[in-house]
Amino acid sequence: MSFFKVENISISFGGVKALNEIAFEVNKGEIFSIIGPNGSGKTTLFNCISGIYKPTNGKILFNESNIMGKNPHNIAKLGIARTFQNIELFPYMNTMENLMIGRHIYMKTGIFRAAFMLGRKSFAAKEESFHREKVEEIMELLDLQSFRNRFVGGLPYGVQKRIELGRALALEPKILLLDEPCAGMTSDEKEDMIFLVQDILEILGVTILLIEHDMKVVMDISNRILAINFGSPIVIGKPQVVQNHPEVLKAYLGEE
Amino acid sequence: MFDFVQMLVSGIASGSAYALMGLAMVIIYxxxxxxxxxxxEMALAPSFFAYMLIDSYHLPFYIACILTFGFSVFLGCMIEIIVLRKAQKSNVLGMIIITIGLEMILLGFVSWKFGAExxxxxxxxxxxxxxxxKDLIKGTDLIIGTLELFxxxxxxxxxxIIFLFFKFTKFGIAMKATQQNQVIARAMGxxxxxxxxxxxxxxxFVGCIAGLLVSSITLHPYMMWDPMLKGFSAAVLGGMASLPGSIIGAYIIGILESLFGGYISIEFKSVVSLMIIVVVLCIKPSGLFARHYIKKV
Incomplete structure (x- = not known):
């Protein structure tokens, strides 16, 4: 039984085949990376998995059930969370509120209970404090406590990246899709991020799909790698295998 | 002094109706x-619905009101599901034209069903x-209309209620998230x-309440034109995307209009709101209370 499996998905925009028969399998508890030159379809693949795009054919199996064609919010509820390549936060909210949005799917207090159940012992208050505790745990893991009440719009880039990661973790995902978590970071920040990703895997037991351009990062932390170019798969395998594969080298460095 | 306070009071009262219309528009915007x-017209239709319930079916006023609230919510949902959800692929301009079309359809329907008188x-x-x-401020008597106070x-x-809803409830917060970034809101479940x-x-629903309040004074198919226009002006004045902005804008317009009517000219009262918009948009194009967030690139 496979944990997460993508079977031959394809999608095209106009005449461009953005993804062509991509297939791979991810085991539980591994870091699976996707590499490829710019425009090779990595983010498109993530958008297909998280339901933003609808592939034209193929299957995406999560715990043996097909999730392809479902709406993004339903896929999030199944336990697939993601971050975005360019930071996408809720700019008019503070860090705490941004992370609390991630708890949305777990909240059960409706309008009437929120309006009429007041006081500390009510269901609504208990639920709120439970979720706040969960968010505090995530903030501690990601070292975000000091930014708790700051509006996210003005925070440094690296911090915003961590907030986005935290918001995805607040969903308590089983699979986390990280779209270039280290893009635009200094080498120190990159190292921190690598440790964080490994922590997430070890402490929270989340399976990770990673898109990253920094080859050093990818080779260090990935268990397996899928290389794609022009939407078509080149090779899947261990880092050493992918690193030295002639087609991969050709895609990155060009032909002589 | 007496006149001034009196005009202020009636300005605040008419500002309240504008504020509700403005709020309703800003929530959607x-x-x-x-x-x-x-x-x-989405406020007009429920008002006439209430009139119909009371006039033809002889229901008590309060029960008719509650049924009307239900009707307005139903109307809002139906317009979204039947018309705008299907039209989402068209651009914003197309959607605006659709709302104008809806306005005419509703207006025509109400005029046809109930007549223009x-x-x-x-x-x-x-x-x-x-x-x-009596003797509110040293010897000045003030007359506050019960309806105005109401x-x-x-x-x-x-x-x-709207403020608490947006600040503290799950759906209110989800709504705020959707407003700020729809793609991410979906990705968050x-x-x-x-x-x-x-x-x-x-x-x-908010519009319906404004409609019912306006209909207490006059009930005819064109009664919501003026409040809608003023509400829209208030929203633009407040920055179009800010709830408190639209409320403050509405009171500014209500009060200035009432003062203008009292001191200068009753006939040109309605021009004031549009004049204010022109002036404000020249000086501060994004509106008085718009928060502008510049995305880092």
């Missing part, structure tokens, strides 16, 4: 970037009741379609 020109709503408070306040109170309560539908429902 924030989630879908559409200035909803059908807002006035003015009617009177059996409102429990008559516009001629008033609460005299309008102001209802508007205030509704604003507080928020059903944005349902949120859109709720937005229209809430907005229709």
């Amino acid at each position: 924030k989630t879908s970037k559409i200035p909803n020109f059908a807002q006035g 003015p009617k009177s709503m059996p409102f429990p408070i008559s516009p001629y009741d008033s609460i005299p306040m 309008t102001f109170t209802i508007a205030l309560i509704l604003m507080i 928020i059903n944005t379609r349902r949120i859109q539908m709720m937005t229209w429902a809430i907005s229709s």
Whole structure:
């Protein structure tokens, strides 16, 4: 039984085949990376998995059930969370509120209970404090406590990246899709991020799909790698295998 | 002095109705970037629905009101589901034209069903009741219309409820998230379609209350034109995307209009709101209370 499996998905925009028969399998508890030159379809693949795009054919199996064609919010509820390549936060909210949005799917207090159940012992208050505790745990893991009440719009880039990661973790995902978590970071920040990703895997037991351009990062932390170019798969395998594969080298460095 | 305070009071009262219309428009604008020109007629239809229930079916006023609230929510949901959800692939301009079309359809329907002659709503408070306040400020008597006070109170309560809703409830926060970044809201497990539908429902409900309050004075198919236009002006003045902005804008317009009417000219009273918009937009194009967030690139 496979944990997460993508079977031959394809999608095209106009005449461009953005993804062509991509297939791979991810085991539980591994870091699976996707590499490829710019425009090779990595983010498109993530958008297909998280339901933003609808592939034209193929299957995406999560715990043996097909999730392809479902709406993004339903896929999030199944336990697939993601971050975005360019930071996408809720700019008019503070860090705490941004992370609390991630708890949305777990909240059960409706309008009437929120309006009429007041006081500390009510269901609504208990639920709120439970979720706040969960968010505090995530903030501690990601070292975000000091930014708790700051509006996210003005925070440094690296911090915003961590907030986005935290918001995805607040969903308590089983699979986390990280779209270039280290893009635009200094080498120190990159190292921190690598440790964080490994922590997430070890402490929270989340399976990770990673898109990253920094080859050093990818080779260090990935268990397996899928290389794609022009939407078509080149090779899947261990880092050493992918690193030295002639087609991969050709895609990155060009032909002589 | 007496005149001034009196005009202030009536300005605040008319400002309350504008504020509700403005709020209703801003709520929709924030989630879908559409200035909803059908807002006035979405308030008109429930008002006539209430009139029909009372006049033809002889229901008591309060029961008719509650049924009307239900009707307005239903109307808002239906407009979203049947028309705007299907039209989402078209651009914003197309959507605006759709709302204008909806406005005409609703207006035509109401005129056809009820006729254009003015009617009177059996409102429990008559516009001629008033609460005299003797010796309020050293020898000045002030007359506050009961209806004006009622309008102001209802508007205030509704604003507080809306504020609490957006600040503290799960759906309110989900709505805020959808307004700020729809793609991410979906990725976080928020059903944005349902949120859109709720937005229209809430907005229709707020508009319906404004409509009922206006209908207490006059009930005819064109009665919502003026409040809608003023509400829209207030929203633009406040920055179009800010709820408190639209409320403050509405009171500014209500008060200035009333003062202008009192001191200068009653006939040109309605021009004031549009003049204010022109002036404000020249000086501060994004509106008085818009927060501008510049995305880092």
